[in-house]
Amino acid sequence: MHPESKAPQSGPPHHHERSLDGSQTTQGSGHPTERPSGHPGNLPIGHPHGHPGAPKTLDDGSPLCRLIAWEVTRSCNLACKHCRAEAHMEPYPGEFSTEEAKALIDTFPEVGDPIIIFTGGEPLLRKDIFELVRYADAKGLRCVMAPNGTLVTAETARLMKDSGIQRASISLDGPDAASHDAFRGVEGAFDAAMRGIEHLKSVDLPFQINTTVTRNNLGQFKEIFHLAEKLGAVAWHIFLLVPTGRGANLGREVITGEEYEEVLNWFYDFRKTTKMQLKATCAPHYLRILRQRAKEEGIPVTMDNFGLDAVSRGCLGGTGFCFISHTGQVQPCGYLELDCGQVRNTPFPEIWKKSKQFLEFRDQKSYQGKCGVCEYHKVCAGCRARAMTMNGHYLAEEPLCTYQPQKLRKAD
Ligand code: HEM
Numbered sequence: 001m002h003p004e005s006k007a008p009q010s011g012p013p014h015h016h017e018r019s020l021d022g023s024q025t026t027q028g029s030g031h032p033t034e035r036p037s038g039h040p041g042n043l044p045i046g047h048p049h050g051h052p053g054a055p056k057t058l059d060d061g062s063p064l065c066r067l068i069a070w071e072v073t074r075s076c077n078l079a080c081k082h083c084r085a086e087a088h089m090e091p092y093p094g095e096f097s098t099e100e101a102k103a104l105i106d107t108f109p110e111v112g113d114p115i116i117i118f119t120g121g122e123p124l125l126r127k128d129i130f131e132l133v134r135y136a137d138a139k140g141l142r143c144v145m146a147p148n149g150t151l152v153t154a155e156t157a158r159l160m161k162d163s164g165i166q167r168a169s170i171s172l173d174g175p176d177a178a179s180h181d182a183f184r185g186v187e188g189a190f191d192a193a194m195r196g197i198e199h200l201k202s203v204d205l206p207f208q209i210n211t212t213v214t215r216n217n218l219g220q221f222k223e224i225f226h227l228a229e230k231l232g233a234v235a236w237h238i239f240l241l242v243p244t245g246r247g248a249n250l251g252r253e254v255i256t257g258e259e260y261e262e263v264l265n266w267f268y269d270f271r272k273t274t275k276m277q278l279k280a281t282c283a284p285h286y287l288r289i290l291r292q293r294a295k296e297e298g299i300p301v302t303m304d305n306f307g308l309d310a311v312s313r314g315c316l317g318g319t320g321f322c323f324i325s326h327t328g329q330v331q332p333c334g335y336l337e338l339d340c341g342q343v344r345n346t347p348f349p350e351i352w353k354k355s356k357q358f359l360e361f362r363d364q365k366s367y368q369g370k371c372g373v374c375e376y377h378k379v380c381a382g383c384r385a386r387a388m389t390m391n392g393h394y395l396a397e398e399p400l401c402t403y404q405p406q407k408l409r410k411a412d
């Protein structure tokens with residue numbers, strides 16, 4: 001049984017548009033109700049920053065690509081209120097054939113030794129998904145998958161494990177069925193994800209919980225943390241809402257800069273109480289806050305004390321991470337639909353090395369406003385997706401940062 005069986009059975013009435021298999025159920029648009037940097041010691045998927053002694057850059061001096069989130073399909077059986085992809089169940093035109101997908105995989109080793117996140121949409125809806133994972137695994141690539149959990153059965157969990165998936169992420173946006181299902185747009189999503197997690201455990205496949213933080217679940221943040229721990233997750237990654245895709249309609253769900261500081265300070269404190277790896281994605285200021293707090297506490301920011309957080313950067317878009325869409329568009333991340341190149345026209349490694357926007361992301365001088373002069377730039381860089389959607393340009397300053405860089409203070 002999942003540990004939240006005590007959760008209240010009666011929640012607000014929800015209008016669900018789909019059932020878990022993607023078929024239409026009730027009508028209506030759905031009320032707006034509610035809805036790693038891993039630590040090296042225990043990261044079964046290996047060390048995303050390379051092995052000691054390994055080259056630190058590609059041969060042309062470009063940074064190594066540590067992680068690729070590849071949207072293998074955009075189709076999805078859920079209807080999350082915040083979905084950046086506005087994903088729906090119907091097939092999307094222009095998705096990669098098996099042969100095209102394999103040819104793309106062939107190019108991944110040329111940008112370093114990246115971890116490949118098979119994401120979506122719902123990756124398990126792709127018929128050849130295990131063939132692709134097997135193919136990538138056989139090339140020595142570290143493969144992880146980001147299913148929403150509802151389609152993880154005894155059989156698919158076994159296939160995930162056998163094809164070479166080293167870790168799965170399951171999204172939980174609420175600590176109970178009422179809140180999670182309302183946000184994910186489908187009744188039964190929570191219970192199905194809980195069953196999915198049990199199947200992953202049965203085949204010994206480590207999993208992490210991904211949670212999108214919104215105004216609505218802010219009050220349940222600690223409960224979700226405790227649930228992730230109770231379930232046995234190896235990591236908890238939080239994603240702070242980016243108002244894009246369906247999320248663009250959730251402006252009021254975006255928390256303020258001050259609330260942001262508070263959440264990330266909690267996050268810093270949670271670190272000390274858990275074995276789970278905690279990672280703040282789309283929350284680049286976390287690494288600034290970590291440094292500020294560590295300084296106050298007199299703790300040096302070393303790998304021994306903070307794992308990969310000691311050497312990582314808040315926003316890795318275009319510097320250590322990139323996203324490849326279901327049609328082959330390369331983007332800094334999934335939340336920023338910026339065309340940095342199309343892998344059908346230009347080989348992926350060339351895009352990684354030469355894309356105009358990626359070169360801009362690698363140079364602080366390109367950044368505008370506070371981010372351009374901030375002494376924490378190297379560990380933060382602001383969320384480029386929120387800069388775009390909230391401040392109108394992908395190089396604008398992070399809209400939800402309360403920090404005043406020293407250079408600007410002196411100028412006052
Ligand atoms: C091991 C260390 C890991 C690091 C350093 C890491 C880092 C990142 C980064 C930088 C992003 C992009 C955030 C953005 O778009 O701005 C990201 C996104 C994501 N990560 Fe991780 N990650 C790690 C492990 C994992 C694992 C093991 C999984 C899943 C099994 C995972 C699932 C995801 C997903 C689904 C996304 C969002 C991609 C999208 O749909 O747009 N991550 N991660």
Ligand SMILES: C[C@H]1O[C@@H](n2cnc3c(N)ncnc32)[C@H](O)[C@@H]1O
Binds near residue numbers: 240243245247
């Ligand atoms: C990979 C993670 O990205 C989350 N996700 C999907 N859309 C958005 C958005 N607009 N903002 C933030 N996170 C989002 C998913 O809920 C999943 O947990």
Ligand code: SF4
Binds near residue numbers: 076079084
């Ligand atoms: S957020 Fe993920 S699970 Fe939800 S609709 Fe989008 S792709 Fe599907």
